[in-house]
Amino acid sequence: MFNKRRIRIITAIAVFLAVSVFGVDAAKALTVTDMAGRKVTVPDSIRKVYAPSPYGSYIMYSIDPSMLAGLNLPIRDEDMKYFPKAVRNLPLIGSIGGQGRTANIEVLLKAKPDLLIMWSASRSAINDKAEETLKKLNTPYVYAVAESLADYPDVYQFLGKVLKKEKRTKQLSSYSRKTLNEIKDVVSRIPAKKRPSVYYAEGVDGLSTECDDSIHVELLKLAGDTDVHRCHTSCHKGFEKVSMEQVMLYNPDVIIAQEKVFYDKVFKDPVWRNIKAVREGRVYLIPRHPFNWFDRPPSFMRILGLKWLTHILYPAEYRIDIIKEAREFYRLFLGVELSTQDMKKILYP
Numbered sequence: 001m002f003n004k005r006r007i008r009i010i011t012a013i014a015v016f017l018a019v020s021v022f023g024v025d026a027a028k029a030l031t032v033t034d035m036a037g038r039k040v041t042v043p044d045s046i047r048k049v050y051a052p053s054p055y056g057s058y059i060m061y062s063i064d065p066s067m068l069a070g071l072n073l074p075i076r077d078e079d080m081k082y083f084p085k086a087v088r089n090l091p092l093i094g095s096i097g098g099q100g101r102t103a104n105i106e107v108l109l110k111a112k113p114d115l116l117i118m119w120s121a122s123r124s125a126i127n128d129k130a131e132e133t134l135k136k137l138n139t140p141y142v143y144a145v146a147e148s149l150a151d152y153p154d155v156y157q158f159l160g161k162v163l164k165k166e167k168r169t170k171q172l173s174s175y176s177r178k179t180l181n182e183i184k185d186v187v188s189r190i191p192a193k194k195r196p197s198v199y200y201a202e203g204v205d206g207l208s209t210e211c212d213d214s215i216h217v218e219l220l221k222l223a224g225d226t227d228v229h230r231c232h233t234s235c236h237k238g239f240e241k242v243s244m245e246q247v248m249l250y251n252p253d254v255i256i257a258q259e260k261v262f263y264d265k266v267f268k269d270p271v272w273r274n275i276k277a278v279r280e281g282r283v284y285l286i287p288r289h290p291f292n293w294f295d296r297p298p299s300f301m302r303i304l305g306l307k308w309l310t311h312i313l314y315p316a317e318y319r320i321d322i323i324k325e326a327r328e329f330y331r332l333f334l335g336v337e338l339s340t341q342d343m344k345k346i347l348y349p
Helices: 002-022 054-063 077-082 105-111 128-137 149-163 166-188 215-222 244-250 260-266 302-313 322-334 340-347
Strands: 029-033 039-043 115-120 141-145 198-201 254-257 283-285
Touching (some): 054 115, 054 149, 054 322, 105 128, 115 128, 141 149, 149 166, 166 302, 166 322, 198 215, 215 302, 254 260, 302 322
Parallel strands (some): 198 254, 254 283
Antiparallel strands (some): 029 039
């Protein structure tokens, strides 16, 4: 009798701890199939989520930032105005995954997320090391899988179903799919030989770039596939070094620049002025507030970045008011109302 009573007490305590620590009510759980094909039991009511990678966190900013339990990276001071107060004050948890990133598990447990949203670039590329860490947390997790930007509409629909935000994510999914189809149609009507060649300048010296098959230049692939640096990327991190002589041989029609330091000096540098893109004034600085439109990290902002890039590459064939388009995008995806002047500062800093 004593043993049975003791077992009941221990069981009750265990259930209490599970509910109070992780916010999971097993009686109200439901099973979903995530994008990696795993069946996962998740709480019926999900209030807080933690996404261990920036990819997942960024997409949550567009779905519902108030659901985030914490941040991967601190928000830059100049970007605070793009986020509600509740987000600005979230604890910094960090990331779980490769590249030396580690999460503060103590802060994570204190934040009590109901669900973890894992991000994978492939259904078969589940991170074993991260999984070991996740199992110790005893918090359910689902995988969102995006092998390319074309998968974002499906990711939105999946997360909308799991988080019960279908109406919201349907808007974002539809906008994303419409943009991808629109750009595909525009580019298909431009003969390959009339598409300008493009050099992607990274680093303060502009002499780092990406091979044409890198995820970091996926927008170039979608916008006509004219990246001048044709090779197989050496690693996910990228930043392939090239010489000035190589850039001169490429002599691209257009340069898109990641660093403002480089952009500010490129027109004054006598060596760079030999490059066709510089001579003809076709060097463009990538907008980056609050998130980069093109790369690092590749996020949902690339949907807008694809419009921006296609417009600067084919101004005659893709006639859009990029200020108006960007204001609409920020209104829909980030929930912020920006003036024309605000948007000009983002586009032309």
